[in-house]
Amino acid sequence: MLKIEHLTKTFGEKTAVDDLSLHIQPGEIYGFIGHNGAGKTTTLRAVAGIMSFDAGEIYIDGKSVREQPVECKRDLAYIPDNPDLYEFMTGIQYLNFIADIFGVDPDTRAERIHRYADTFGLEKNLANPISSYSHGMKQKLAVISALIHAPKLILMDEPFVGLDPMASHTLKEIMRGICDAGGAIFFSTHVLEVAEKLCDKVAIIKNGRLIKSGTMEEVKGDDSLEEVFLELEEEKDA
Numbered sequence: 001m002l003k004i005e006h007l008t009k010t011f012g013e014k015t016a017v018d019d020l021s022l023h024i025q026p027g028e029i030y031g032f033i034g035h036n037g038a039g040k041t042t043t044l045r046a047v048a049g050i051m052s053f054d055a056g057e058i059y060i061d062g063k064s065v066r067e068q069p070v071e072c073k074r075d076l077a078y079i080p081d082n083p084d085l086y087e088f089m090t091g092i093q094y095l096n097f098i099a100d101i102f103g104v105d106p107d108t109r110a111e112r113i114h115r116y117a118d119t120f121g122l123e124k125n126l127a128n129p130i131s132s133y134s135h136g137m138k139q140k141l142a143v144i145s146a147l148i149h150a151p152k153l154i155l156m157d158e159p160f161v162g163l164d165p166m167a168s169h170t171l172k173e174i175m176r177g178i179c180d181a182g183g184a185i186f187f188s189t190h191v192l193e194v195a196e197k198l199c200d201k202v203a204i205i206k207n208g209r210l211i212k213s214g215t216m217e218e219v220k221g222d223d224s225l226e227e228v229f230l231e232l233e234e235e236k237d238a
Helices: 040-048 069-074 091-101 106-119 135-147 165-180 192-198 216-220 225-237
Strands: 002-011 014-024 029-033 055-060 076-079 153-157 184-188 201-206 209-215
Touching (some): 002 040, 014 040, 014 201, 029 165, 040 153, 076 135, 201 216, 209 216, 216 225
Antiparallel strands (some): 002 014, 201 209
């Protein structure tokens, strides 16, 4: 579903992502772990096609992000850590706007908007302007907008930040359901307990370089993911 091959991205003299390779298969929830500034967001933005990169290749369902950017974007959704929504719109106007972009037919969009808005407890607020929404409500709206066109690949940058416990639980169930149906999810998180329970595979990145990846069992063994992450951080600093 997603192949990142030798991805490199620099900003001046700083190498934000350094020769990164990851493969994510259909059906997998893949966690991306690292400290602030490790290169997680840069990687996700490159995969989403909103940031250029200096070397390497990214393929989504066999298509090159460099050579077929529009086709790749049709197959994915990206939820940034701080979604920028059009706050002059109402919630329903924004969701219909996103559905228009992806060419979702009226009946399908209506069903999905109703289902997901009801699931997240947002339906009664859709007629209100987004400017009146709390941070958590905006995060829920961003999640719903990402699901409207049923993408094959969903990219999420710290998706649980700002969500209440019930909404977080709901999102985890939706993520699992999408992957059980053959989709794939690649997401960054600082909440290692969530990653440990939710992810099929995980990658740990530091200073732009991959330091460990694999199935959750391969990465953590008999330890917790938090213990492994802290040990690897200390080893790289030594």
